[in-house]
Amino acid sequence: MNAPDAGVPSPATMHTEIERAIQRNIKGLEFLSAGPPTVGTTPKEEILRRGTLSLYHYHPMADEVYRVPLLMVMATTNRAYIFDLAPGQSMVEYLLKAGYDVYVMDWNPPRADEKHLRFEDYVLDFIPDCVRHVQRASGEQDVSLLGYCMGGVLTAMYAATHADGPAKNLVFFTTPIDFSQMKLFNSWSDRRYFDVDRLVDTLGNAPPEMLFSAFDLLRPASRTAGVAQLWEKLDNDDFVKSYRMFDRWSTEMLPLAGEYFRQTVKELMWENRLFTNELKIGGRRVDLGRIDKPVLHVVAQHDHIVPYDASKPLIAQVGSTDKEEVVLKGGHVSVAAGMNAVKRLWPKLDSWLSERST
Amino acid sequence: MAGPSSSNPLLDPMALWRDAVGQWEKGINDVVGKSLGTPEFAQGMHGAMGTSLSAQKTFADLTGRYLTALNLPSRAEVAALGERMSAIEARLIRMNTLLEHLVDPGAAGLATTTVAKVPRTKRPPSLPVPEPVAAKKRDKRGGRA
Numbered sequence: 414m415n416a417p418d419a420g421v422p423s424p425a426t427m428h429t430e431i432e433r434a435i436q437r438n439i440k441g442l443e444f445l446s447a448g449p450p451t452v453g454t455t456p457k458e459e460i461l462r463r464g465t466l467s468l469y470h471y472h473p474m475a476d477e478v479y480r481v482p483l484l485m486v487m488a489t490t491n492r493a494y495i496f497d498l499a500p501g502q503s504m505v506e507y508l509l510k511a512g513y514d515v516y517v518m519d520w521n522p523p524r525a526d527e528k529h530l531r532f533e534d535y536v537l538d539f540i541p542d543c544v545r546h547v548q549r550a551s552g553e554q555d556v557s558l559l560g561y562c563m564g565g566v567l568t569a570m571y572a573a574t575h576a577d578g579p580a581k582n583l584v585f586f587t588t589p590i591d592f593s594q595m596k597l598f599n600s601w602s603d604r605r606y607f608d609v610d611r612l613v614d615t616l617g618n619a620p621p622e623m624l625f626s627a628f629d630l631l632r633p634a635s636r637t638a639g640v641a642q643l644w645e646k647l648d649n650d651d652f653v654k655s656y657r658m659f660d661r662w663s664t665e666m667l668p669l670a671g672e673y674f675r676q677t678v679k680e681l682m683w684e685n686r687l688f689t690n691e692l693k694i695g696g697r698r699v700d701l702g703r704i705d706k707p708v709l710h711v712v713a714q715h716d717h718i719v720p721y722d723a724s725k726p727l728i729a730q731v732g733s734t735d736k737e738e739v740v741l742k743g744g745h746v747s748v749a750a751g752m753n754a755v756k757r758l759w760p761k762l763d764s765w766l767s768e769r770s771t
Numbered sequence: 772m773a774g775p776s777s778s779n780p781l782l783d784p785m786a787l788w789r790d791a792v793g794q795w796e797k798g799i800n801d802v803v804g805k806s807l808g809t810p811e812f813a814q815g816m817h818g819a820m821g822t823s824l825s826a827q828k829t830f831a832d833l834t835g836r837y838l839t840a841l842n843l844p845s846r847a848e849v850a851a852l853g854e855r856m857s858a859i860e861a862r863l864i865r866m867n868t869l870l871e872h873l874v875d876p877g878a879a880g881l882a883t884t885t886v887a888k889v890p891r892t893k894r895p896p897s898l899p900v901p902e903p904v905a906a907k908k909r910d911k912r913g914g915r916a
Contacts, residue, residue: 430785458886463864464857470886477893512893525846526854553891600808606817615824617850630807634799641792645785767895 436648444647450657453494455506457517461546465523465530465670468543470516470550474509479770481581482514482551484543486564489535489673490624490666493519495749498658502750504759511763513770516547518564523670528617530670532680533695536570544579555581557770561749562587562719566687569701569727574694576703582769584762585710585727586748587719590701591688592681594723597631602682609678619674621666628666631717659746688726701727707735709765711748711758718745737765
């Protein structure tokens with residue numbers, strides 16, 4: 414057999430590519446006809462439901478668990494199944510198997526009559542109520558909290574306003590503190606042009622379609638490029654399964670309660686009051702310097718939603734002496750799920766949390 | 772996937788596709804991203820949103836009058852009913868909490884979980900097993916209990 418000429422695909426390569434092309438067409442039909450992927454299958458029980466709030470307790474998967482339970486606070490824009498995509502790709506499953514007692518605060522779409530919900534409701538009512546339920550269910554006073562994105566912002570607000578509270582450890586994932594560094598969001602919410610009062614007063618809750626468009630516009634070509642990448646890898650079942658789960662999660666956005674959205678825009682985007690420690694919630698000043706519990710902050714190097722410069726000040730501003738920042742390669746979602754999370758972050762999280770959970 | 776074909780794009784037809792898509796994505800994100808960050812874009816976007824909100828408000832007002840004429844509740848009125856239902860629900864939860872507290876004062880009036888209890892005795896691999904000697908060592912170095 415002659416050696417292949419440089420630059421000319423060999424017959425074997427051609428054969429493989431033809432096979433892949435056929436497989437792509439077959440799998441493409443399957444993809445188009447398939448229903449939504451199943452997600453969030455780890456056994457759990459809803460132990461509290463209050464309108465937009467659901468608190469889940471996951472069934473333990475270890476013979477013994479660490480003394481301190483873990484309460485995860487999801488971002489208010491998306492569903493919490495990003496923590497529990499599928500067996501083998503589930504942070505919840507990983508933590509359960511590692512011996513943690515895991516609880517998750519998830520959000521249902523706020524109803525029209527929940528448009529009045531404010532930071533005060535989330536920080537001074539929902540989180541403390543969930544903490545009480547976790548204490549009751551676990552029989553422990555100490556609780557570790559983990560907040561993702563805006564869930565991290567709420568967790569930070571809670572920890573700062575309950576400095577003597579039951580929080581034992583605080584873990585933050587990609588949590589924005591300096592909102593002036595969220596460049597595009599800042600530009601789009603420019604107070605000269607954005608009449609947030611009119612939007613909230615007219616619509617009640619901030620519609621998910623608007624929020625989805627804003628997130629999508631941060632990288633306007635990436636969704637289309639993702640579809641092109643999907644087409645190339647349609648013959649790869651694992652890739653397609655993973656793509657469908659992530660796509661379902663990213664497109665299934667939640668509306669935001671109107672007053673909460675108004676506060677986010679005015680207090681955080683316009684005035685940057687969380688960063689300047691001037692934010693007041695229910696009359697209490699949110700001073701991040703009052704947080705003195707052990708803190709782990711996980712940030713993503715290529716996060717286009719919460720840029721590193723926006724999340725970086727957290728570690729500098731908390732008053733804790735036991736604090737650590739972990740910078741991972743990857744984007745905003747890669748800290749919660751994906752290979753980087755599975756191989757690097759979750760073991761690191763286990764290592765950090767286990768020593769502080771006895 | 773590493774292999775002979777991946778080192779030479781000409782031997783891997785799909786590598787050319789991947790490169791092209793990657794470059795297109797980066798180019799569009801860079802170029803369009805700059806335009807999206809300008810005040811002109813924000814002004815235009817919110818101008819369009821303002822028009823849309825005005826249209827929605829006008830439509831809602833007209834629909835409200837139409838529903839009133841038909842003696843039917845508007846969306847706002849149904850939402851108001853929902854709000855009152857929520858207030859009643861919240862009051863019921865508080866009453867339930869108080870009742871549970873009366874039955875079992877130590878329970879703090881919170882619902883229990885049926886998830887199986889497991890011993891909360893796990894210790895991290897890096898820490899010694901909880902024997903008296905080991906515990907003393909941890910105390911000495913100020914370990915977290």
